[in-house]
Amino acid sequence: xxxxxxxxxxxxxxxxxxxxxxxxxxxxxxxxxxxxxxxxxxxxxxxxxxxxxxxxxxxxxxxxxxxxxxxxxxxxxxxxxxxxxxxxxxxxxxxxxxxxxxxxxxxxxxxxxxxxxxxxxxxxxxxxxxxxxxxxxxxxxxxxxxxxxxxxxxxxxxxxxxxxxxxxxxxxxxxxxxxxxxxxxxxxxxxxxxxxxxxxxxxxxxxxxxxxxxxxxxxxxxxxxxxxxxxxxxxxxxxxxxxxxxxxxxxxxxxxxxxxxxxxxxxxxxxxxxxxxxxxxxxxxxxxxxxxxxxxxxxxxxxxxxxxxxxxxxxxxxxxxxxxxxxxxxxxxxxxxxxxxxxxxxxxxxxxxxxxxxxxxxxxxxxxxxxxxxxxxxxx
Amino acid sequence: xxxxxxxxxxxxxxxxxxxxxxxxxxxxxxxxxxxxxxxxxxxxxxxxxxxxxxxxxxxxxxxxxxxxxxxxxxxxxxxxxxxxxxxxxxxxxxxxxxxxxxxxxxxxxxxxxxxxxxxxxxxxxxxxxxxxxxxxxxxxxxxxxxxxxxxxxxxxxxxxxxxxxxxxxxxxxxxxxxxxxxxxxxxxxxxxxxxxxxxxxxxxxxxxxxxxxxxxxxxxxxxxxxxxxxxxxxxxxxxxxxxxxxxxxxxxxxxxxxxxxxxxxxxxxxxxxxxxxxxxxxxxxxxxxxxxxxxxxxxxxxxxxxxxxxxxxxxxxxxxxxxxxxxxxxxxxxxxxxxxxxxxxxxxxxxxxxxxxxxxxxxxxxxxxxxxxxxxxxxx
Numbered sequence: 153x154x155x156x157x158x159x160x161x162x163x164x165x166x167x168x169x170x171x172x173x174x175x176x177x178x179x180x181x182x183x184x185x186x187x188x189x190x191x192x193x194x195x196x197x198x199x200x201x202x203x204x205x206x207x208x209x210x211x212x213x214x215x216x217x218x219x220x221x222x223x224x225x226x227x228x229x230x231x232x233x234x235x236x237x238x239x240x241x242x243x244x245x246x247x248x249x250x251x252x253x254x255x256x257x258x259x260x261x262x263x264x265x266x267x268x269x270x271x272x273x274x275x276x277x278x279x280x281x282x283x284x285x286x287x288x289x290x291x292x293x294x295x296x297x298x299x300x301x302x303x304x305x306x307x308x309x310x311x312x313x314x315x316x317x318x319x320x321x322x323x324x325x326x327x328x329x330x331x332x333x334x335x336x337x338x339x340x341x342x343x344x345x346x347x348x349x350x351x352x353x354x355x356x357x358x359x360x361x362x363x364x365x366x367x368x369x370x371x372x373x374x375x376x377x378x379x380x381x382x383x384x385x386x387x388x389x390x391x392x393x394x395x396x397x398x399x400x401x402x403x404x405x406x407x408x409x410x411x412x413x414x415x416x417x418x419x420x421x422x423x424x425x426x427x428x429x430x431x432x433x434x435x436x437x438x439x440x441x442x443x444x445x446x447x448x449x450x451x452x453x454x455x456x457x458x459x460x461x462x463x464x465x466x467x468x469x470x471x472x473x474x475x476x477x478x479x480x481x482x483x484x485x486x487x488x489x490x491x492x493x494x495x496x497x498x499x500x501x502x503x504x505x506x507x508x509x510x511x512x513x514x515x516x517x518x519x520x521x522x523x524x525x526x527x528x529x530x531x532x
Numbered sequence: 533x534x535x536x537x538x539x540x541x542x543x544x545x546x547x548x549x550x551x552x553x554x555x556x557x558x559x560x561x562x563x564x565x566x567x568x569x570x571x572x573x574x575x576x577x578x579x580x581x582x583x584x585x586x587x588x589x590x591x592x593x594x595x596x597x598x599x600x601x602x603x604x605x606x607x608x609x610x611x612x613x614x615x616x617x618x619x620x621x622x623x624x625x626x627x628x629x630x631x632x633x634x635x636x637x638x639x640x641x642x643x644x645x646x647x648x649x650x651x652x653x654x655x656x657x658x659x660x661x662x663x664x665x666x667x668x669x670x671x672x673x674x675x676x677x678x679x680x681x682x683x684x685x686x687x688x689x690x691x692x693x694x695x696x697x698x699x700x701x702x703x704x705x706x707x708x709x710x711x712x713x714x715x716x717x718x719x720x721x722x723x724x725x726x727x728x729x730x731x732x733x734x735x736x737x738x739x740x741x742x743x744x745x746x747x748x749x750x751x752x753x754x755x756x757x758x759x760x761x762x763x764x765x766x767x768x769x770x771x772x773x774x775x776x777x778x779x780x781x782x783x784x785x786x787x788x789x790x791x792x793x794x795x796x797x798x799x800x801x802x803x804x805x806x807x808x809x810x811x812x813x814x815x816x817x818x819x820x821x822x823x824x825x826x827x828x829x830x831x832x833x834x835x836x837x838x839x840x841x842x843x844x845x846x847x848x849x850x851x852x853x854x855x856x857x858x859x860x861x862x863x864x865x866x867x868x869x870x871x872x873x874x875x876x877x878x879x880x881x882x883x884x885x886x887x888x889x890x891x892x893x894x895x896x897x898x899x900x901x902x903x904x905x906x907x908x909x910x911x912x
Contacts, residue, residue: 416623419803
């Protein structure tokens with residue numbers, strides 16, 4: 153038995169919804185197990201009738217049997233368990249119970265003090281629209297590729313893209329620090345090329361280099377990119393951690409829009425009986441960390457997300473969330489000119505359409521101008 | 533069509549094995565799709581007959597149908613695609629294809645230059661055995677808990693654990709920077725308490741505080757912990773990124789043993805038709821990053837790993853891997869005194885047994901001494 157403990161807690165709690173798959177008979181006690189696992193991770197019978205029991209252990213707020221093999225538990229946690237830090241918030245929500253069988257985290261209701269603890273998106277939809285001078289239309293994004301080209305050739309491609317009307321040019325998520333195009337040389341060349349075009353066209357194309365490098369150099373690379381004239385930053389939180397987005401978003405001296413990419417995280421959403429719901433993972437968490445755009449593989453491309461899963465991500469980008477602005481869902485993965493109207497109709501105008509390799513099929517400048525025209529068209 | 537490109541590449545390649553689930557008719561072309569997706573992510577028909585096609589695009593080295601719904605593809609990649617950085621190595625192995633349906637990464641054969649690019653475990657089994665003066669027996673680890681106790685109470689518990697013979701006391705993975713026990717106050721109190729006991733007993737119990745804080749403070753917290761007398765560091769790469777382990781392992785000035793924890797990563801191994809194989813995820817990758825101990829939920833506890841999955845992790849900790857030492861598999865999650873002999877027989881002596889909350893059931897000092905005696909016993 154541990155000593156009886158008195159704590160100062162606010163009483164404010166946040167909620168997590170878990171879907172428990174498997175025999176419903178044991179589901180209620182599995183939910184109670186999660187309350188313990190995600191907090192004290194300690195035999196509950198060794199805790200006296202004290203404030204740890206009353207406040208620190210999670211609490212089953214509702215429990216419903218939703219099918220022969222499905223139960224839904226809503227569990228609340230004291231905000232203090234998170235220490236108001238993002239990594240620990242995610243840890244309370246899903247750290248150890250990610251290792252349980254048949255547990256999927258499907259929804260989170262954060263409370264006011266938690267939402268205030270994070271800076272959120274610095275730009276979001278309104279801020280990016282101002283930056284890009286694009287008050288209402290969808291944003292047109294593309295990826296600079298392929299890996300293997302030199303900084304000079306990539307910079308030429310970026311210049312053509314900028315000249316022809318792309319709003320956001322992100323590094324392909326696989327461009328890192330390869331000898332073919334070392335990170336700093338590539339970023340300097342591409343940022344300079346895009347800046348030069350912007351000076352001529354008067355447009356404000358944003359070049360967003362990838363920060364998928366050593367985490368020890370993460371902030372320094374962001375600083376170099378900013379000084380070189382980058383217009384934003386691409387972050388792969390599956391590799392650098394979700395909190396790496398928050399690091400940038402909360403740094404006034406960086407102050408650039410952030411695009412989050414889903415690489416390496418797919419298996420976390422893949423199973424209907426494990427992992428994290430799509431909208432929560434790629435919408436809510438990216439937005440909470442401070443991403444202004446969140447890339448995900450759209451339905452109908454070469455990946456596996458369904459229309460409903462994509463809609464869930466888009467909804468999570470937009471629903472009310474403290475004082476955070478909405479952010480841009482950025483469907484990608486097989487987008488083509490032929491699909492612009494359909495994709496726009498599905499996701500609505502507050503969307504960034506990411507057209508990748510297909511842009512370079514035939515004449516890059518022509519293709520780019522055509523998609524720019526398509527995103528500027530008012531839908532019928 | 534992109535310009536024809538000449539590259540200087542070494543010709544050295546590394547191998548990844550993917551199990552493709554689903555109709556086998558399309559599996560060969562899915563494997564070829566992965567070769568492109570994980571590298572150039574660009575329409576292959578737009579690449580001329582050049583060095584990008586020859587070297588940068590992945591190559592199917594073997595393809596076998598293993599069952600009516602299962603194919604196995606071994607794909608090689610040029611080492612240069614990784615830029616010799618860990619995040620990008622993981623990205624090439626599984627970044628975008630984590631988002632494909634029915635793809636599981638089951639094995640990796642790294643090549644010499646990649647293994648040389650990373651520092652690997654600074655201590656591993658031989659180094660930790662020297663530090664702990666424990667030449668042959670299993671290591672006895674425990675977790676400091678529960679969340680909600682004050683720094684003083686936690687320090688008292690740590691002192692009792694150290695006095696009674698624990699080798700490694702790690703922070704519970706949920707201890708972060710809660711107001712109940714703010715990170716720095718807690719780490720200073722616990723490190724001091726353990727050091728004081730060590731000075732009396734002559735033993736070398738290692739206290740390993742958790743670095744699950746903001747990534748912006750990650751390195752500074754490691755420095756503070758080291759200065760306060762911590763004997764190692766606990767890292768949760770699901771939250772701070774796998775490269776955060778490498779950051780510490782490669783820093784001479786930190787120079788402490790590192791324990792990796794699996795929190796938040798469970799869904800990546802959960803599905804047999806998605807994600808990453810257990811041994812690869814929690815053995816190979818942690819070891820490659822430089823962890824000296826890797827915690828995972830053992831079979832027979834409250835989690836879901838099978839004996840085979842646990843054995844796969846232990847094997848990955850020990851098989852030959854460049855110049856890296858073996859590391860300690862650290863089975864946890866429901867370990868009890870009653871199971872010490874069984875667990876030891878299953879995993880062998882080069883194992884750290886992590887006994888958690890059960891240690892505090894009844895008399896902590898007695899329980900601890902009993903387990904210490906059990907790990908010192910020569911098996912019959």
